[in-house]
Amino acid sequence: MTVVLVADDDADIRDLVAFKLEQAGLEVIAVEDGQAALEQARTRRPTLAVLDVSMPALSGIDVCRMLRADPATAGILVIMLTARVQEQDVEGGFSAGADDYVTKPFSPRELVSRIQALLSRTRA
Amino acid sequence: MRRNRSIGRLLTRAFGTLVLLIVCSGAAETTALVLQQRVVRELSQHVQPLELANADLRSVLGDAQRGLRGYLLTGDSQLLDTYHVARSDYYTSSRRLSGLARDAERDAVTKQLARAETWWALAENQRQAPPRSDLAAQYVTQGKPLFQAFAVENHDFDATLAVRAASLQNRSSRLSAITVAVVVALTLLAAATAVLAALLTTRRITRPLAGVVAVIDRRRTGALDSRADAGTGPTEIRAVAQAVNEMAEEADHARLAEAEIARMRSEVRALGYRIRAHLKVEDAISEAVQGLATTIGADHVLLRMAPGQIGVPPLASLHDEHDDGVLAELARADVTWLKSGDVWADGEPSGGSEPPEAERRAWAAIGGGPVLTVALSGGDECLGALTLIRDHGPAFSPVEVRLSEVVTADLGRGVHLARQYEREQHLVARLQELDVAKTDFMSTVSHELRTPLTSIAGYVELLLDSDAGEVAPPQRRMLDVIARNTRRLRELIEDMLTLSKIEAGSFRTARRPVDLATLANQAIAAITPAAHKGEVNLCPDLAGPLELAADPEQLDRVLMNLLSNAVKFTPPGGKVTVRAGRDGDQVELVVADTGMGIPPSEQESLFARFFRATNAIHQAIPGTGLGLAIVRTIVDNHGGRIAVSSQEGAGTTVTVRFPVA
Known part of the structure; x- marks a missing residue:
């Protein structure tokens, strides 16, 4: 079963995403900060990570950059959740190595379809 | 140092010499004149009267001798009268001669008169003697040497007087010659002094003065460092040169001060x-x-x-x-x-x-x-x-x-x-x-x-x-x-x-050349699904390319806001026209719909924030009331203008104009 790591400091959103992804048949690891996300990514090796950009201490962008820097985790697909629509945030996310981004507020349905699109693209 | 004496002293000396020479000349002439006069007076008032008196005496005595001798030889009494006349004349003549004689001549005159008296004494005796007698003849013979002695004395005195007269005349002419010579010499000396003074004046005054004048001229023509020679020449010229130099210094000081002020x-x-x-x-x-x-x-x-x-x-x-x-x-x-x-x-x-x-x-x-x-x-x-x-x-x-x-x-x-x-x-x-x-x-x-x-x-x-x-x-x-x-x-x-x-x-800095026609086409494409859904007919009329210097994202927002408004407020079966074209130095964008329109009383507030038309609220058409405020701000930021004309129930036309440059 495909494992997806979800990192968001807002518990409601974390639960929402986890619930929707589990409904879509994915195994979800939900964490509340960047440090935990890094640890889980290293130990559990998820196929994909959904990272909130604005988390205290380690931001989603920092986590993404560190995942890409480590060969063991460099292959993990990353989707960023951002509350900002400004171009520099999006560019920052992509330059850190994100595969896609979704702006808040997002539709859970849309998030799932984007994840599935990414997964099917890499599988193919 | 002689050269440096003052002109005053020089001129004083020159004129002093001249005056002295003139005075000398005058004095010499006057002296000569006085001497001459004295000689003439001696001659005319003394020597010549003496000569005359001497001659007169001899003539008187001669007349007396001839008269007496004739009487004695002839006995003619007429001849004795002659003797008597001469005898009376003798007193006059002898007195005149004695009166004229001075100390120097007195001896000769006394001697002569003594001889005459001797003869007269004998003659008185003769006159007593009878005429043509032997005594008479004897007296005649006796009287002859006495008369001769008188005649010799008389002649000698006359000769002395003649010598004296000649000497005086000689002296007079010598005096004239000397006077002429002295006057000529003094005149020549005066002329020479005048010439010398003129030459000296020229050399010692005019030349140094010309030097000073030349310095003044040189300064006037710009040679400001020229200075007069104040070390040589007469005192006055040196003083003038000194004064000229001081003036030059002063002028230089003034000029320097002026330059300093200008600086x-x-x-x-x-x-x-x-x-x-x-x-x-x-x-x-x-x-x-x-x-x-x-x-x-x-x-x-x-x-x-x-x-x-x-x-x-x-x-x-x-x-x-x-x-x-x-x-x-x-x-x-x-x-x-x-x-x-x-x-x-x-x-x-x-x-x-x-x-x-x-x-x-x-x-x-x-x-x-x-x-x-x-x-x-x-x-x-x-x-x-x-x-x-x-x-x-x-x-x-x-x-x-x-x-x-x-x-x-x-x-x-x-x-x-x-x-x-x-x-x-x-x-x-x-x-x-x-x-x-x-x-x-x-x-x-x-x-x-x-x-x-x-x-x-x-x-x-x-x-x-x-x-x-x-x-x-x-x-x-x-x-x-x-x-x-x-x-x-x-x-x-x-x-x-x-x-x-x-x-x-x-966003203001993000301007770059953009084509409004391309942006409008993209916006129309983006709004097409919504138009389909609302059954609104989209009619694009774009004459591209329409290049503008603008921020493409903001321009896109203007297009999207205007198009979505038009579609949103247009009922099914309605029409939305999008027209864009160039109009002179402006680009015009017109979005016209056949929608519900805006009540006339509310058209002024259309661009205010959170403003929503009452008919839109009544019909529950969603909206934030910020769309047109955003459009208006973006158009303003690009130096453009926006105008809305609307008729309630018939439709709304929004016209936006952007400057090309």
Whole structure:
């Protein structure tokens, strides 16, 4: 079963995403900060990570950059959740190595379809 | 040294000699004349009468002898009468001769008369004798040698007198010759002296004088370093040369002083520009203090600000001597005795205000050198005082005082401008801070609002998608309302954020050449699904390319807002026309719909924030009321104009015009 790591400091959103992804048949690891996300990514090796950009201490962008820097985790697909629509945030996310981004507020349905699109693209 | 004697003495001597010669000549002539006269008088009044008297005596005696002899020989008494006449004439003649004779001739005359008397004595005896007798003949023979003796004496005297006359005539002619010679010699000498004096005058006066005149001429033609030779020539010429040289020195001094003043003026002008160019009060003051010390020449410069002047350092000096230095006492002295426009310099008439005792004491403490204090004025207000002090040297000249006033006036303006500039800078900084704070606030607010909105919208979607189990129809309707309002809230947040960013000018720099026709086509393509859904007919009429210098994202927002408004407010079966084209140096974009229109009374408020037309609210057409405010702000930012014409129930036409350049 495909494992997806979800990192968001807002518990409601974390639960929402986890619930929707589990409904879509994915195994979800939900964490509340960047440090935990890094640890889980290293130990559990998820196929994909959904990272909130604005988390205290380690931001989603920092986590993404560190995942890409480590060969063991460099292959993990990353989707960023951002509350900002400004171009520099999006560019920052992509330059850190994100595969896609979704702006808040997002539709859970849309998030799932984007994840599935990414997964099917890499599988193919 | 003889050459250097004065012309006065030279001329005095020359004329003295001439006068002396003329006097000598006159004296010689007069002497000669007097001598001549004396000779002539001797000749005519003495010698010649003597000769005549002598001749007369001989003639008388001869007549007497001839008469007597004739009588004695002939006895003719007529002849005796002759004798008697001669006898009476003899007394007259002999007396005349004796009267004329002087000491030198007296002997000869006496001798002659004695001989004559001897003869006369014999003759008286003869006359007694009878004529033609032997006695008579005897007497005749006897009388003959006596007469002869008289005749010899008479002749000798006559000869002596003749010699005397000749000698006198000779003397007279010699005297004439000598006189002529002396007069000629003296005249020649006088002429020579005059010629010599003229030559000397020419050589010793005219030449040195010509030298001095040449120097004056050379100076006039620009050879300003020419000086007359004051070391040689007569005293007067040397004095003139000296005077000319002194005048030249004075003129050179005056010229130098003028050049110095001109230099100071230009320096002061440049200093004024520099002072006013400073945007910081401290820099302007420092420039003025340093510049004044250099340009005007002062050992100490102190600027004291009047009490109550804010935003200005209270004291400034050339080498910070106001801070425990030589200017410390003056720095503590009050400056309120000065009024705007006042100047106080020692030796100059003051402008009305007299420095107080404390001020004077402070000056004395510095050394008592020349002091100049100028009021620093800003408008009619006295901002402070600028004091220039020299340790030594001359008092401040009127020119220096005037120039210091000019610099101080420039400083006053400079301080005024700099303070104004600083106030404005402060205001701008404050506004920028506020703007940043506002942007940050908007950004934070939007972020903070988005997170809860994500949860609300996400969970509503889960419920509506029946992810959490089936939802009953009434519950679904209620969830739809929540979803719709969530969407509206989200749009409001987005629009507010956009508006705040556009108003802050964050996008202003992003202008680049864009084609409005291409952007319009993309916008039409984006709105087409919504138009289809609302059964609205889209009619594009684009004459591209239409190049503009604009921010493409903002232009896209204008297009999208106008098109979505048109589609939203147009009922099914209606039409939305999008027309774009060039009109002179402008690009015109027209979006016209056949929608519900805007009530005339509300058209003015159309661009106000959160304004929504009453008919739109009644028909529950969603909207934030910020769309047109955003459009209007973007159009304004691009230097364009927007106009709306609308007829309620018939449609609305929005016209936007952008300048091409």
